[in-house]
Amino acid sequence: MSRSRSDSRTTSDPLRPSDHAETDTAVEVTNPSLSVTGWLRWGWTQLTSMRTALLLLLLLAIAAIPGSLFPQRSADPNGVVQWRRNNPEMFPLADGLGLFDVYISPWFSAIHLLLFLSLIGCVIPRAKHHYVALRSRPPRTPSRLSRLPAHRELVVAADAERAIVSASDMLRRSGYRVERYDQRGSFSVSAERGYLRESGNLVFHVALVGVLVSVAVGGSFAFTGQRVVVEGTTFVNALSDYSSFNPGRFVDGTGLVPYSLTLDDFRVAYRLPGTPGAGQAENFDAQITVRQPGEEDTATSVRVNHPITVANDRIYLLGNGYAPTLTVRNGDGDIVFSESQPFLPQDSNMTSLGIIKIPDGLPKQVGLVGFFYPTQGTLPSGAFTSIYPDVVDPVLTFNVFSGDLGIDDGTPRSVYTLDVSGLNQETGGDSEVDSLELRPGDTVDLPNGWGSVTWEIAEEQQPVKRFASLQIQQDPSSGGVLLFSVIAMVGLFAGLFVPRRRVWVKARVDEGLVRIEYAGLARGDDPTLQRAIDELARRHSTSVDAHDTSAAAIDHSHDPSERNPS
Amino acid sequence: MTDLSLDGISLLLVWTAIATYVLAFAAYTIDLAQRSAASTVPARSVVVAGPNRSDLQGSEPHQSSGRTGGPPRRMWARIGTSLTVLALLFHLGGTLGRGIAAERVPWANMYEFALTGTLLIVAVYLVVLRLYDLRFLGAFLLGMTVLLLGGATLGFYVEVAPLMDPLKSVWLVIHVFVASLATALFALACGVSVTQLMQGRRERLLAADAAGNAARKGPRFLRTIPSAETLETLAYRFTIVGFMFWSFTLIAGAIWANDSWGRYWGFDVKEVWTFVIWVLYAGYIHARATRGWRGARSAWLSIVGFAAVLFNFTIVNIYFPGLHSYSGLT
């Protein structure tokens, strides 16, 4: 059989359940009259045609790819900075094309909006059509059942009408909707099942719209904030206490629920040297006390994969590191800085970088750029590095810079970076003064007699405090997205696997014998059609006490491919 | 650790499995050659089984009762299948050994993904053989298995290492396993689609040349396998099951990401590719219901879809940095 036959069969067979995938409207309106509405209607028909849907889907797949080739601002902002540094000439062009914000770029949005427009335009008429199909009667029994793809004929010794009544009952019990069509000399029942297939398909497509709407609506009420919390300190859930805060469109940060989180202890275990995965960190555990007004304090723990929920906010553990406690005194011995300063990890052995800015109290503004090595080792070049992430042999080094720290001009500056370009380097580098180097409890002098730096021992067993970086967020879209995704899955399952078919049983009295024909026709893929017809014939014929006359001669079931001439 | 650690034994079993797969591949190839050589038997009757079955649903006993009187026994195909079963046992042993050695599911880094993924490809193939006579695909699937498994063992092998914290989740068990299952079905579908394209070409040439002899119509073993239309139906069935699994993978991944990274979707590289693959196969399903796209075009989509799956597993895992950097390679 050629493919063209199968095509015509599936698209224009009047007996096939007509809620078939492809409606013919697309071809009907190929010659638009030149009026505006004519063109609009033509455009709409084109947009909602199956072919457009397919092309838009393929286009969507292709359009999504650049987002994996170029770093995206939303997922990897540092990658974008890096890319810009490496390709300064190309950057404006690439950025102009939206290659760093692919998924909110105009072209990507256009494709997915058109796709969903097409989807809605497609689903509405199909839903109407399906509604009609759901209430209509199974179609008239065709006169020549033997032409249908699944067919079987038996001769029985039974009353023709009684046989059809029993077939009708049997089909109804297996979930078919049945209708009798009797003529002179022949009795027949027409049966149809599998409306759930189309229902499932429609539910699936509508649920996709539901997912999209949930993302759009829920997303405007979402927020995400980050905050670094050092052991023993407390985070208060107010906008001013976040280190970064990304609100959705309808969130301004004034509605935050007042609660506080105290990091009591941060635990992490490292694989010992000499074991597989040596140095790998595991079992991160931020032990937290939650305080809410009017409620008892609760102690809980935030771990990777196990966020906690406080007042509808989800709180995640995103990172961790060391926060050495440092005290800086001026030449008179007055304290000008005393804090546990988070040092951000730079590699898997927790070599960490920290910045200390001292705008007041010293003869000049001073910035300290420090490195913390939890277990200090030395590279062949002589530079220090950390060779193990846990605190075994901790060392801190500082380079001292002086000059205008740029704090006073009002532009916000991160506490984790220091632009040293305009500053004067007092130690390390080309300054010919050694960098400061400290071990726990040490005090070293700042250059030029400006004062001293002391590394305070936090505790006997644990000389350095740790910090946890927490993400606090609310995303009202997630519930809806999950719900609609699950609905979509259920619809998908029904839409793909529920067989949709029509079955006819016809009994005819022929020379004193009763010939019964069983035939079936499917919409869409139906691997079990023939088996179902065979099974029906077997059960029905035994129930009406039939005898199968010489199966080889009368059994007319056939498979189209069997006669394939190739 | 000595070579006789559990992991060492596992590795040995994996190599044994690879060697046995190579033998099975050879046997299936000989079978294909024999199909090409055999000339007299009318094509259809070889695989057309009982009168009520589609022409793929032939199991061995049915065939021997075929009407044309003793169709070929396909001895080499049987040897191929037996060897495949044997190799699968070694493969299973190696995979279980790896899991026991690591004290967790054996799919947490590139090497282990390959181990479990190819195991599932072969297992699904053997299961499907019970329903359809797909042994003409044996050479294709085992060839691919040998390349993937051999390549992974040579290139991606890492010693057992403990899991990183984000991977300690039930979702590792579910999400990755279901993804591998989907991959296995897509692999099968891809093989069928390739065959469908070859068969379709042959059918077109045959139709054009009614005499049907002189000119070359592609590999001659095609005469012994089902029509392009039947193959297309089959590829579709594998794909829709795979697509269900892939959809589940997508959702499960989002749930996991929501627990682990604080958002269910962030267009991380791996997420993008999972999405691209999903959309491609949605396109394939649509294509089969679209006039002008049935047949060869939809078959190409199935092949492109599987190419994307392989790309996602290899190139993306190795070269595209992202949050999913769990390949275990450095």
Ligand code: HEM
């Ligand atoms: C966001 C875009 C879309 C996606 C992701 C999508 C996905 C899918 C999937 C997965 C299926 C198989 C599921 C089932 O049968 O229940 C399907 C089937 C179908 N879709 Fe879509 N679809 C989209 C848009 C559209 C549009 C715009 C149309 C109308 C032009 C459409 C019409 C159909 C039809 C008629 C089927 C049934 C195909 C068959 O019976 O084999 N879809 N779609």
